[in-house]
Amino acid sequence: MPAWLSQFLPILLLLAVIAVVLTRLPKIDLGHSEAFKRRRFFNWFPLGLTYAFLYFGRYNLSANASALDKLGLLTKGEFGDIDGWGSVVYGVAFLLNGPLTDRWGGRATILIAAGGSALVNFLLGGVIWQAQNGGLDHASIVRAMTVLFSLNMYFQSFGAVSIVKVNAPWFHVRERGVLGGVFGILISLGLYFAYDWSRFIGKAMGMTWAFFVPALVLIVFFALDAFVIRDTPGQAGFEDFDTADASSGDTGPPLGVVDVARRMFSQKVIWIIVAIEFCSGFLRNAVMKWYLVFADKTGAGKEFVATNWGVLLCVAGILGGVFAGFISDHVFESRRGPVASVLYAGMIVGVAITCFTLGHPMAGWAVIFMSLCVIGVHGMLSGTASMDFGGRKNAGVATGIIDGFVYLGTGAQSFLYARILPSGDAAKDPGNWTQWPIAMMPVAVVGLVLATRVWNARPQKAGAAQAAH
Numbered sequence: 001m002p003a004w005l006s007q008f009l010p011i012l013l014l015l016a017v018i019a020v021v022l023t024r025l026p027k028i029d030l031g032h033s034e035a036f037k038r039r040r041f042f043n044w045f046p047l048g049l050t051y052a053f054l055y056f057g058r059y060n061l062s063a064n065a066s067a068l069d070k071l072g073l074l075t076k077g078e079f080g081d082i083d084g085w086g087s088v089v090y091g092v093a094f095l096l097n098g099p100l101t102d103r104w105g106g107r108a109t110i111l112i113a114a115g116g117s118a119l120v121n122f123l124l125g126g127v128i129w130q131a132q133n134g135g136l137d138h139a140s141i142v143r144a145m146t147v148l149f150s151l152n153m154y155f156q157s158f159g160a161v162s163i164v165k166v167n168a169p170w171f172h173v174r175e176r177g178v179l180g181g182v183f184g185i186l187i188s189l190g191l192y193f194a195y196d197w198s199r200f201i202g203k204a205m206g207m208t209w210a211f212f213v214p215a216l217v218l219i220v221f222f223a224l225d226a227f228v229i230r231d232t233p234g235q236a237g238f239e240d241f242d243t244a245d246a247s248s249g250d251t252g253p254p255l256g257v258v259d260v261a262r263r264m265f266s267q268k269v270i271w272i273i274v275a276i277e278f279c280s281g282f283l284r285n286a287v288m289k290w291y292l293v294f295a296d297k298t299g300a301g302k303e304f305v306a307t308n309w310g311v312l313l314c315v316a317g318i319l320g321g322v323f324a325g326f327i328s329d330h331v332f333e334s335r336r337g338p339v340a341s342v343l344y345a346g347m348i349v350g351v352a353i354t355c356f357t358l359g360h361p362m363a364g365w366a367v368i369f370m371s372l373c374v375i376g377v378h379g380m381l382s383g384t385a386s387m388d389f390g391g392r393k394n395a396g397v398a399t400g401i402i403d404g405f406v407y408l409g410t411g412a413q414s415f416l417y418a419r420i421l422p423s424g425d426a427a428k429d430p431g432n433w434t435q436w437p438i439a440m441m442p443v444a445v446v447g448l449v450l451a452t453r454v455w456n457a458r459p460q461k462a463g464a465a466q467a468a469h
């Protein structure tokens with residue numbers, strides 16, 4: 001069996017099992033026709049794969065950070081700063097991109113995301129090619145990578161708002177828990193391609209191709225999305241319906257970013273959700289972006305978890321997404337707070353185990369478990385709660401606000417770890433890495449406390465809100 005097929009086969013088998021499980025779950029019957037369900041699948045599935053491949057063109061830098069360090073192109077600290085600036089750009093881009101998505105529609109903006117990220121990945125590959133051939137000095141390499149990665153993250157920031165904007169009119173609130181789980185699955189597939197395939201491509205074909213290949217894939221999905229995706233059921237020849245979210249009963253035009261933000265932040269629950277998601281962004285990327293650096297520096301790079309990091313992240317994310325979606329819709333009556341609480345409790349356990357097992361293979365499995373938990377939280381809140389509380393009409397701004405805080409948390413951990421993690425010979429001793437998990441613990445505790453505060457939160461319909469006034 002070819003090496004690439006043996007690497008991909010476990011994912012295919014796992015997806016087949018998940019598909020069987022999802023088809024056997026108790027159905028929530030809202031009267032949709034089979035034709036509608038088929039068309040809805042062919043709407044969200046290519047959209048979701050595009051989002052997964054946006055991850056392929058986003059985390060490829062993180063996946064190859066150690067290789068770039070060995071090539072003398074980027075140090076650990078320089079990577080942390082580049083990633084931090086890119087994350088901050090992503091986090092504040094919602095001020096522009098959320099309203100643009102609500103105005104132009106998710107179909108248009110996912111095309112911008114795919115096309116823009118493809119272009120920037122080509123440019124990133126070009127910078128690396130020039131650097132390896134002596135065409136750039138080190139300072140110029142760092143400046144170019146910083147600017148281009150930040151530009152990539154700007155285009156990438158259209159991804160989450162687009163997928164939520166398109167899906168909101170197609171899914172009722174009662175269907176969105178499982179959809180949030182699927183969102184987590186798609187994130188996980190993207191991480192698998194980014195961490196395993198981009199590293200494989202970089203070693204087999206050269207580092208430039210770790211950026212060229214995601215660009216080529218994104219171009220293919222740009223063309224596919226332009227052909228098949230529609231923003232609403234009405235645009236696909238079906239009847240639009242009441243999704244029972246925050247836009248229910250709202251017959252006016254979509255609101256501007258200031259009005260949506262004012263409406264959202266007038267709800268205490270939104271303040272809590274964005275704070276939870278700040279914690280999620282910190283924790284998710286503290287695990288995903290630094291474990292491979294830790295493993296490479298401390299000699300754990302040949303252990304099972306490190307060598308199969310992408311596929312294990314994918315498995316963890318799929319299981320976390322399915323678990324979160326199932327208990328949300330079928331145990332907690334489509335509430336998202338209890339799911340976040342359960343998963344944050346798991347995060348605390350994972351952080352505690354990691355603190356005491358650095359230098360032991362158990363640490364790798366602990367961070368995989370932490371990834372399962374935090375990807376499940378992210379899928380529930382960014383992928384589902386943003387639809388519920390923003391509503392289908394204002395889903396772009398709502399998702400941008402929530403997802404923006406995820407990446408502000410990501411930026412915070414990038415800048416922090418670039419400065420507190422060991423370097424040089426000190427980084428070879430796992431005992432010198434204790435600040436890595438210790439810094440996660442207070443964030444995980446705060447996330448759990450906040451999640452319990454939105455245990456019973458549900459979206460308020462616009463019509464009901466207007467009647468109350």
